[in-house]
Amino acid sequence: MKSVLQLNQRLALKWSRLSLEFLPFADVASTELPLSRLLRLALFQVSVGMAYALLVGTLNRVMIVELGVSAWLVALMVALPLLAAPFRAMVGYRSDTHLSALGWRRVPYLWFGSLLQFGGLSIMPFALILLQPGAEASAQPGGVVMGHLAAALAFLMVGAGMQTTQTAGLALATDQARPDARPRVVALMYVMLLLGMVMASVVFSLVLQDFTATRLVGVVQGAAMVTMLFNTIALWKQEARGSIRRDPDAAPQEPFRQVWRRFSAQPHTRRFLVAVALGTAAFNMQDIVLEPYGGAILKLSVASTSLLTAGLALGSFTAFAIAARLLQHGFDAYRLASIGLLIGICAFSAIIFAAPLDSGWLFRFGNFLIGLGGGLFAVSTLVVAMGLENQGCAGLAMGAWGAMQAGAGGIAVALGGTLRDGFEALAAQGWLGTAMSEPQVAYSVVYHLEIALLFGTLIAIGPLVRPAGASQPKRQRFGLAEFPG
Numbered sequence: 001m002k003s004v005l006q007l008n009q010r011l012a013l014k015w016s017r018l019s020l021e022f023l024p025f026a027d028v029a030s031t032e033l034p035l036s037r038l039l040r041l042a043l044f045q046v047s048v049g050m051a052y053a054l055l056v057g058t059l060n061r062v063m064i065v066e067l068g069v070s071a072w073l074v075a076l077m078v079a080l081p082l083l084a085a086p087f088r089a090m091v092g093y094r095s096d097t098h099l100s101a102l103g104w105r106r107v108p109y110l111w112f113g114s115l116l117q118f119g120g121l122s123i124m125p126f127a128l129i130l131l132q133p134g135a136e137a138s139a140q141p142g143g144v145v146m147g148h149l150a151a152a153l154a155f156l157m158v159g160a161g162m163q164t165t166q167t168a169g170l171a172l173a174t175d176q177a178r179p180d181a182r183p184r185v186v187a188l189m190y191v192m193l194l195l196g197m198v199m200a201s202v203v204f205s206l207v208l209q210d211f212t213a214t215r216l217v218g219v220v221q222g223a224a225m226v227t228m229l230f231n232t233i234a235l236w237k238q239e240a241r242g243s244i245r246r247d248p249d250a251a252p253q254e255p256f257r258q259v260w261r262r263f264s265a266q267p268h269t270r271r272f273l274v275a276v277a278l279g280t281a282a283f284n285m286q287d288i289v290l291e292p293y294g295g296a297i298l299k300l301s302v303a304s305t306s307l308l309t310a311g312l313a314l315g316s317f318t319a320f321a322i323a324a325r326l327l328q329h330g331f332d333a334y335r336l337a338s339i340g341l342l343i344g345i346c347a348f349s350a351i352i353f354a355a356p357l358d359s360g361w362l363f364r365f366g367n368f369l370i371g372l373g374g375g376l377f378a379v380s381t382l383v384v385a386m387g388l389e390n391q392g393c394a395g396l397a398m399g400a401w402g403a404m405q406a407g408a409g410g411i412a413v414a415l416g417g418t419l420r421d422g423f424e425a426l427a428a429q430g431w432l433g434t435a436m437s438e439p440q441v442a443y444s445v446v447y448h449l450e451i452a453l454l455f456g457t458l459i460a461i462g463p464l465v466r467p468a469g470a471s472q473p474k475r476q477r478f479g480l481a482e483f484p485g
Contacts, residue, residue, distance in 0.1 A: 038173070038188065040233055040234060040236075041169070041172070041173055041234050041235075042173075042188060042189055042192040042234070043192075043230040043231065043233055043234040044110065044114075044165050044166070044169040044230065044231050044234040044235070045166070045169065045189050045190075045192040045193040045196060046192055046193075046195065046196035046199070046230055047114075047117065047165070047196065047226065047227045047230040047231055047234075048162045048165060048166055048193060048196065049192070049193045049194065049195065049196025049197035049198075049199075049200060050196050050197070050199075050200035050223055050226065050227070051117060051121070051158055051161075051162055051223065051227065052162070052197055052309075053196075053197045053200040053201045053204065053306075053309040054121075054200065054204065054219075054220070054223050055078060055155065055158060055159075056078060056287055056288075056309065057201050057204070057291060057305070057306055057308060057309030058201075058204050058208070058216075058219075058291075058302070058305075058306045059124070059220075060074050060078060060287075060288055060291060060292070061291030061292050061294070061295050061302065061305045061306075062128075062216060062302060063128075063131065063151070064291075064292040064295075064296075065292050065295040065296050066211075066213075066302075067128070067131045067132060069131060069148070069151075070417075070421050071288060071289060071292065071417040071418075071420045071421045071424075072414075072417045072418040072420070072421040072422075073148060073417075074288060074417055075288040075413050075414045075415075075416060075417020075418060076152075076414050076417070077151060077152045077155040077156075078155060078159075078287065078288055078413050078414075078417075079410040079411070079413040079414035080152070080155065080156050080159065080410075106168045106169075106172035107168075107172075107235055109164055109165075109167070109168035110164075110165055110168045110169055110172065110231065110234070110235045111231075111235065112164065113160075113161045113162070113163075113164030113165030113166075113168060113231075114161065114165055114227065114228060114231035114232070114235075115161070116157045116158070116160050116161030116164065117157070117158050117161030117162060117165065117224075117227050117231070118161075118224050118227055118228045119157050119161075120153070120154040120155065120156070120157030120158030120159075120161060121154070121158060121220055121221075121223055121224035121227060122221075122224050123150055123153060123154040123157070124150075124151065124154040124158075124220045125217040125220050125221055126150060127147050127148075127150035127151035127153075127154055128147075128151075128213065128216065128217060128220070129147075129213075129217070130144065130146055130147030130150060131144065131147040131148070131151065132213055165231065169189070169234070169235075172235075173189055194313045194316060194317060197309055197310070197312075197313045198309075198310045198313045198314065200223075200309075201306055201307055201308070201309035201310040201313075202307065202310055204219060204303075204306040205303040205304070205306040205307040205310075206303070207219055208301075208302045208303045208306060209301070209303045211301065211302040211303070216302075268463075268464055271460060271461075271463070271464060272381070272384060272461075272464065273401075273404050274460050275337075275381070275457055275460040275461040275464070276381050276401060276404045276405060276408070277404045277405075277407070277408040278408070278453055278456050278457040278460055279337070279341060279377050279381070279453075279454070279457040279461075280377075280378075280404065280405045280408040280409050280412070281408040281409065281411065281412035281415075281453055282341075282344065282412075282450045282451075282453035282454045282456075282457060283344060283370065283373070283374035283377065283450070284374075284408070284409040284412045284413055284416075285412040285413065285415060285416040285446055285449065285450050285453070286348070286351070286370065286416060286446060286447065286450060287409075287412075287413050287416065288413050288416050288417045288420075289416050289417065289420050289443055289446055290308060290351075290367065290370075291305040291306075291308060292420075292443075293351070293355075293363075293440070293443045294308065294360075294363055296439065297355050297439060297440045297443065298354060298355065298358070298360050298363055300360055300363075304360070308364070308367050311364060311367045311368045311371060312367060312368070312370060312371035312374075313371065314368065314371065315367075315368045315369065315370065315371020315372040315373075315374075315375060316371045316372075316374070316375035317375075318371075318372055318375070319340070319371070319372050319373075319374075319375025319376040319378075319379060320375060320379060322376065323336060323375075323376060323379040323380065323383075327380075327383060332465060333380040333381075333383040333384050334380065334384065334461055334464045334465040335465050336376055336379075336380040337376065337377045337380035337381055337384075337461060338458060338461060338462075338465060339376060340372075340373045340374065340375070340376030340377035340378075340380065341373065341377060341454050341457055341458050341461075342373075342458075343369055343372055343373030343376065344369070344370065344373035344374065344377070344450075344454050345451055345454050345455070346369055346373075347366045347367075347368075347369030347370045347372075347373055348366065348370070348447045348448075348450050348451050348454075349366075349451070350362050350363070350365055350366030350369065351363060351366040351367070351370075351447050352444055352447050352448070354366060355440040355443075355444070356440075378405070381401065382401065385401040416446050419442075419445055419446050419449065420442045420443060420445075420446055421442070422442075423441060423442040423445045424439075424441075424442035427439075427441050427442060
């Protein structure tokens with residue numbers, strides 16, 4: 001008994017000496033914001049991750065492969081909310097200044113964002129019924145058209161709800177946290193988002209092992225109920241009423257046009273934003289065609305392709321850990337972004353060769369590398385945007401970074417689906433020749449274009465990389481604690 005107590009004491013002593021670098025969220029909680037309340041608030045990020053896994057990881061494959069919906073149409077449905085993502089800044093501004101009748105700022109936006117998510121997921125099953133081949137409803141005049149319109153409305157509502165909920169939820173988390181703990185709080189929110197994606201994709205994969213249309217409808221309905229449950233728990237008693245105070249004597253704000261002109265005039269800013277747009281487009285163009293490629297070409301089941309979202313998220317987790325270690329030791333952020341681009345080239349090459357080799361595991365490995373390379377690129381460019389704080393425009397820099405990512409990602413998703421459909425039609429008509437008539441050619445064109453975009457991004461980012469032997473900048477502490485979300 002004595003030896004056991006001594007062992008426990010030694011273990012407790014070693015645990016107490018463990019660096020906070022390995023316990024990134026140990027000091028997030030405070031008396032005003034206990035960890036239980038913070039984790040409860042973070043449930044809205046779990047619901048957003050679940051919705052993303054459902055829309056991009058499961059429904060797009062089912063609609064294209066099982067239901068026969070044109071890839072360009074599904075791509076447009078997925079891209080519409082992404083193109084609206086830059087308007088998150090307006091939602092955030094309104095939640096800063098708007099005062100509801102009950103004295104809340106953030107809660108109304110969280111609530112209405114949750115209602116949009118729930119409403120979109122509630123409409124989706126009826127759209128799937130209308131789109132199901134051979135269904136009585138789809139055989140009615142205009143049934144398929146109504147199915148397409150209902151699906152588009154459902155995607156738009158879910159996407160708008162996700163954007164609104166995320167913006168107001170992250171702002172509320174920032175309000176509730178101490179100033180010194182805010183970066184860690186928002187970092188926890190980001191991790192919960194990835195966790196929601198992984199957990200949801202695993203659950204969807206298990207439930208859809210024996211795929212039927214009825215089971216898919218049940219999955220969507222269950223996701224709608226879980227969304228409302230999680231978001232209601234998340235916002236319950238989180239914001240005090242009357243928390244806003246208006247100062248009538250405050251100085252007028254500087255016009256946005258002047259601020260943007262000063263920001264874009266900084267050295268290398270435009271080149272940096274072009275690199276962010278090209279790299280984001282390169283990594284996101286495959287979003288709408290990756291799961292259908294696995295289903296139609298590699299003959300993977302719905303459960304297997306639903307699990308791909310988990311692989312992407314795990315790749316992003318790995319990228320985050322690598323970036324945290326290297327950037328903390330002074331590694332050049334632009335150089336790390338370039339490494340992410342090179343990993344992306346290897347990833348899409350593996351995806352392309354998976355079809356002629358008929359290798360599902362090579363396909364899954366390429367999917368993981370997409371998450372790894374895309375994660376390194378996103379994290380590194382985010383660090384660069386954070387570094388612009390010395391110029392006095394950190395908020396504008398982050399907004400520009402997010403707007404370029406959202407806009408380029410939305411356009412790339414729509415373009416990926418359109419190219420897939422277009423080249424599939426050309427191959428079916430024999431206009432591409434005998435050698436290019438294989439069904440995987442349409443997908444391969446998209447992946448080759450992504451590789452070309454990655455090389456273009458390398459060209460854009462090359463002059464920004466710190467030369468070898470140059471003096472290192474001040475070491476940046478970039479772990480989970482510094483990730484802004």
